[in-house]
Amino acid sequence: MTSPLLEQLIDAFRVLPGVGQKSAQRMAYHVLERERDGGRRLAEALAAAVDKVGHCTRCRDFSEAEVCATCASPARDVQQLCVVESPADRLAIEQATGYRGLYYVLQGRLSPLDGIGPNELGLDRLGERLAEGEVIEMIIATNPTVEGEATAHYLGQLARRHKVRPSRLTHGVPLGGELEYVDRGTLSHAFGSRSEMP
Amino acid sequence: MTSPLLEQLIDAFRVLPGVGQKSAQRMAYHVLERERDGGRRLAEALAAAVDKVGHCTRCRDFSEAEVCATCASPARDVQQLCVVESPADRLAIEQATGYRGLYYVLQGRLSPLDGIGPNELGLDRLGERLAEGEVIEMIIATNPTVEGEATAHYLGQLARRHKVRPSRLTHGVPLGGELEYVDRGTLSHAFGSRSEMP
Incomplete structure (x- = not known):
């Protein structure tokens, strides 16, 4: 590696889900070659979110306010x-x-x-x-x-x-799916709980 | 969205190559749920690399020094x-x-x-x-x-x-590949430039 900072960046990208060594390299090179502004924005958004986003006291979803919108x-x-x-x-x-x-x-x-x-x-x-x-x-x-x-x-x-x-939520056959590929448990359940056509 | 900062983060992730809306959501949730320290490190590494990594004056590769290592x-x-x-x-x-x-x-x-x-x-x-x-x-x-x-x-x-x-670099059949799946141009070139076995 020619640049220790680049090496650190590649390493840091690997905390993201599904990102291994090759993807991390690709991301680092992409940001440095073509997206420096986007990279700066990402760094700021990440720092702000990690520091300020907590949980809503009502619903426990992510929120930076005490009660979410x-x-x-x-x-x-x-x-x-x-x-x-x-x-x-x-x-x-x-x-x-x-x-x-x-x-x-x-x-x-x-x-x-x-x-x-x-x-x-x-x-x-x-x-x-x-x-x-x-x-x-x-x-x-x-x-x-x-x-x-x-x-x-x-x-x-x-x-x-x-x-x-x-x-x-109702269990059953997904819309747009093909019966052939639906798993046995789901198909058996959908068959057993069939409803009369209107 | 319950959090504007989270929304900005998801949006910012989309500058990365191959990252669409769904992957960006997954990355943002992953960082906030499980990797706040890693997220902080990534933000710092990204800011440092984007600001300081330039090009080596000798080889034009990325480097934060004037001449790379x-x-x-x-x-x-x-x-x-x-x-x-x-x-x-x-x-x-x-x-x-x-x-x-x-x-x-x-x-x-x-x-x-x-x-x-x-x-x-x-x-x-x-x-x-x-x-x-x-x-x-x-x-x-x-x-x-x-x-x-x-x-x-x-x-x-x-x-x-x-x-x-x-x-x-020599062109030819990749090591470990199967001839059946090598493209015609490469196969024809490799056949034409065959060498005698030692």
């Missing part, structure tokens, strides 16, 4: 609360659906073997929130994995304890 | 000069071969339609360097593309004008 918005329906595992899941739902209620981001899922119990996911605070009595429906949108299902089960009980109606 | 090293053979298109090409040769000579990085290739002529590639300075008389062999390692070949042709003439011996 969604939680603070008077336009959202406080009677619906959608519980997701991660900020990325929340974003996917927000972008794909017309949902106008609020969110609660667990930042994980129940996983006793990794030491992640109800407290680590802020379920005590979620309970307090349900106890406030505003929420009528809790939409449980954890991932359809074993741990996600266990978390959903726990959340369902929590909701019922506070007289909140729990609901769950 | 390779050009300044007394251990390198000044009689051999390897000309490459990009810093990445130089790095690939340095990592794969035992080459101990010096390099010259064009930072591009001849491309008259894009306004890239001999001066943009520093070929005037390369000519002056050859005129110094130290270099005996010039290894032309431009890419085997139409523009790379044209550049190689020009470089070969430049070398001969200064009584320097030009050489070129």
Whole structure:
């Protein structure tokens, strides 16, 4: 390497997910050759986000304010609360659906073997929130994995304890997919829960 | 989006090559969820590299010093000069071969339609360097593309004008490849230039 700073930059790029030695080299060369301004902006955005972005005290999603814009918005329906595992899941739902209620981001899922119990996911605070009595429906949108299902089960009980109606995303055949390539579990479930055509 | 800073970060990540909206989101969430220290290091490395890394005055490769470590090293053979298109090409040769000579990085290739002529590639300075008389062999390692070949042709003439011996990387069948999948041009060339077995 001709430049120690360049070497450090390549090394630093490897903290990004899915970026190995070759991609890191490509990114470093690209920034230095063609995108110095963009690189400067990225450095500033990164430093600002890492230092200032914390968690919203209401929904636990990322936010630099104490209460995020969604939680603070008077336009959202406080009677619906959608519980997701991660900020990325929340974003996917927000972008794909017309949902106008609020969110609660667990930042994980129940996983006793990794030491992640109800407290680590802020379920005590979620309970307090349900106890406030505003929420009528809790939409449980954890991932359809074993741990996600266990978390959903726990959340369902929590909701019922506070007289909140729990609901769950429908499982079934994805739109636009081909039956041939749908996994057996999903196909069997979709077949068993078939509905009459209108 | 719950956080404007997060939104800016996702946007800023998109200057990196091969990073679209989804990857940028994934990178931003990954850094904030799991790699705040790494993110801080990346921001610092990026700011430092963008501000301080310029070009070596001898070889035109990236360097924060006026003359890079390779050009300044007394251990390198000044009689051999390897000309490459990009810093990445130089790095690939340095990592794969035992080459101990010096390099010259064009930072591009001849491309008259894009306004890239001999001066943009520093070929005037390369000519002056050859005129110094130290270099005996010039290894032309431009890419085997139409523009790379044209550049190689020009470089070969430049070398001969200064009584320097030009050489070129061998074309042929890649090691470990299968003949079935080698492109026709390469196979035909390798067949035509076959050598007797020892």
